[in-house]
Amino acid sequence: MTNRISQFWTIIHTVLLGALLGACGQSQAPTSHDGGPAAPSVVGSDGGTSEFATRCADFCIAHPRSLDDCSAESVEDCRATCVARLTAAPHPNDLCLECLLEDAYFGGQRIVLPPTCNPSLECTGELCSYRGCDYCKSDYGAEAACREATRETVECDLDFGPIRDCAELCG
Numbered sequence: 001m002t003n004r005i006s007q008f009w010t011i012i013h014t015v016l017l018g019a020l021l022g023a024c025g026q027s028q029a030p031t032s033h034d035g036g037p038a039a040p041s042v043v044g045s046d047g048g049t050s051e052f053a054t055r056c057a058d059f060c061i062a063h064p065r066s067l068d069d070c071s072a073e074s075v076e077d078c079r080a081t082c083v084a085r086l087t088a089a090p091h092p093n094d095l096c097l098e099c100l101l102e103d104a105y106f107g108g109q110r111i112v113l114p115p116t117c118n119p120s121l122e123c124t125g126e127l128c129s130y131r132g133c134d135y136c137k138s139d140y141g142a143e144a145a146c147r148e149a150t151r152e153t154v155e156c157d158l159d160f161g162p163i164r165d166c167a168e169l170c171g
Contacts, residue, residue: 056082
C-alpha cells in the first residue's frame with residue numbers, strides 16, 4: 001500500500017512540475033541568478049535520465065545525522081520521486097537541477113532525542129539510557145556505541161522545496 005501511495009505522489013509531482021514549469025515558460029534563453037547565460041544543459045543522449053539517476057542516488061542517502069537507517073523501499077521511492085521531479089523540468093540545466101534539490105531532505109528522525117540521565121553510583125556522574133542502552137554520561141565512546149547499536153531500519157521522510165521557486169531557472 002505504501003508503495004502505491006508513493007507511486008501516486010511521484011506521478012502527481014511529475015504532472016504538477018511539468019504543468020507549472022510549462023506555464024511559466026520563457027520566450028528567451030534561460031539565464032542564471034545574476035542575469036548571465038545559464039549553465040549548459042546536462043541532459044545527455046538518454047534524455048538525461050542517467051544524470052538524473054546519479055544525482056538522485058547521491059541525494060537519496062539518509063542524512064548522516066539521522067538516528068536510523070532508511071529502508072530499501074524508502075530509498076527506492078526517494079530515487080523514483082527525485083528522478084520524476086528532475087525529468088519533468090522542461091530545460092534541465094545545472095542551476096535548475098540544483099534548485100529542484102535545494103533544501104530537500106531525505107532521512108530518518110531529524111530530532112535527536114536526549115537520553116534519560118539520572119544520578120548513579122555506577123558512574124562518576126550520571127547514568128544515561130538511550131533506547132534501552134545504558135552508559136555513563138561522561139563516556140562519549142560508550143554513548144556513540146549505544147547510538148550505533150540501537151539504529152533501526154525505518155521508513156524515511158522525503159521533503160522537497162516548492163517547485164515554483166525553480167520555474168525561472170528551469171524554463
